[in-house]
Amino acid sequence: MCFKMCSCNNNIYTYEKLSEIKDFLKEKIKNEPKIGIICGSGLGSLGNAIADAVSIDYADIPDFPVSTVEGHVGRFIFGHIRGTAVACMQGRFHYYEGYPLSICAMPVRLMKLLGVSYLIASNAAGGLNPKYKVGDIMLQKDHFNIMGLAGLGPHIGPNDSRFGPRFFPMTNAYDESILNKVRQIVKDLKMENKVHEGVYTCVGGPNYETVADVRALISLGVDSVGMSTVHEVIAARQCGIRCFAFSLITNICSTEYGTTTEDHSCSTEVHSEEVLKVGKDMEDELRIFVEEIVEAISQDT
Numbered sequence: 001m002c003f004k005m006c007s008c009n010n011n012i013y014t015y016e017k018l019s020e021i022k023d024f025l026k027e028k029i030k031n032e033p034k035i036g037i038i039c040g041s042g043l044g045s046l047g048n049a050i051a052d053a054v055s056i057d058y059a060d061i062p063d064f065p066v067s068t069v070e071g072h073v074g075r076f077i078f079g080h081i082r083g084t085a086v087a088c089m090q091g092r093f094h095y096y097e098g099y100p101l102s103i104c105a106m107p108v109r110l111m112k113l114l115g116v117s118y119l120i121a122s123n124a125a126g127g128l129n130p131k132y133k134v135g136d137i138m139l140q141k142d143h144f145n146i147m148g149l150a151g152l153g154p155h156i157g158p159n160d161s162r163f164g165p166r167f168f169p170m171t172n173a174y175d176e177s178i179l180n181k182v183r184q185i186v187k188d189l190k191m192e193n194k195v196h197e198g199v200y201t202c203v204g205g206p207n208y209e210t211v212a213d214v215r216a217l218i219s220l221g222v223d224s225v226g227m228s229t230v231h232e233v234i235a236a237r238q239c240g241i242r243c244f245a246f247s248l249i250t251n252i253c254s255t256e257y258g259t260t261t262e263d264h265s266c267s268t269e270v271h272s273e274e275v276l277k278v279g280k281d282m283e284d285e286l287r288i289f290v291e292e293i294v295e296a297i298s299q300d301t
């Protein structure tokens with residue numbers, strides 16, 4: 001299938017196409033997943049907590065896109081976390097890979113067809129809030145949809161109401177009752193000193209931000225910046241999935257021009273190696289955190 005398509009309409013992932021993919025996956029999995037998990041860059045090990053795992057590479061799913069970015073393995077893992085059936089994406093799709101936002105968010109609609117009613121999305125992100133440190137976690141209280149303000153979204157074009165209504169609110173995009181459960185988990189796990197709540201934004205990337213970009217985002221009230229998640233949450237809210245998302249702060253975005261070092265790099269630059277390393281360093285702690293969240297959500301009826 002050709003993924004080069006207009007970003008505004010002609011969405012190739014029609015309801016019928018996604019139903020075919022859903023049927024293909026359903027034949028391979030044992031239980032209907034209740035919670036969808038999207039692993040951010042370097043956070044794929046969140047999927048290692050899954051029992052009775054059935055792994056399906058994106059490349060083996062008919063008409064499915066493939067992950068092209070380091071830190072995103074590119075497979076679904078279906079199974080259980082603490083007894084709850086989950087669908088976990090070890091690898092997501094980003095706009096900068098050349099996929100329109102409708103394709104980046106398509107797996108969320110697929111998860112809905114598979115039976116998912118809750119989403120836990122994670123991302124690696126740069127810290128803008130001066131209180132944040134590398135390795136901190138930011139619970140997404142909200143997002144600032146810069147790409148949406150520029151007319152880009154996963155739902156632009158003809159609307160198929162089987163994926164949800166044309167117009168829908170985003171006031172409570174991040175579910176307050178899940179957030180309350182997570183706040184309690186943060187206390188129980190004694191993580192208060194490294195967990196914050198804030199506003200995330202998704203930029204197009206793949207370059208990291210200039211100092212002027214960073215200063216502007218801070219002035220707009222944004223606390224963390226990445227290149228994902230927002231369009232996934234939009235697609236999820238459109239089809240009635242309740243959402244929780246968090247950023248792992250993998251680097252601090254610089255508000256100052258750095259000094260150029262002897263090798264012509266800059267002292268305040270961010271590089272993808274450090275982003276992935278912070279994810280790796282945090283993998284055990286985050287895996288337990290996500291397991292607790294799954295268990296708390298599963299008690300929700």
Ligand SMILES: O=P(O)(O)O[C@H]1O[C@H](CO)[C@@H](O)[C@H]1O
Pocket residue numbers: 039040041042069092094122123124125205226227228229272275
């Ligand atoms: O949002 P995730 O997938 O975690 O990845 C983040 O990390 C990558 C940049 O290092 C970008 O893809 C950015 O979006």
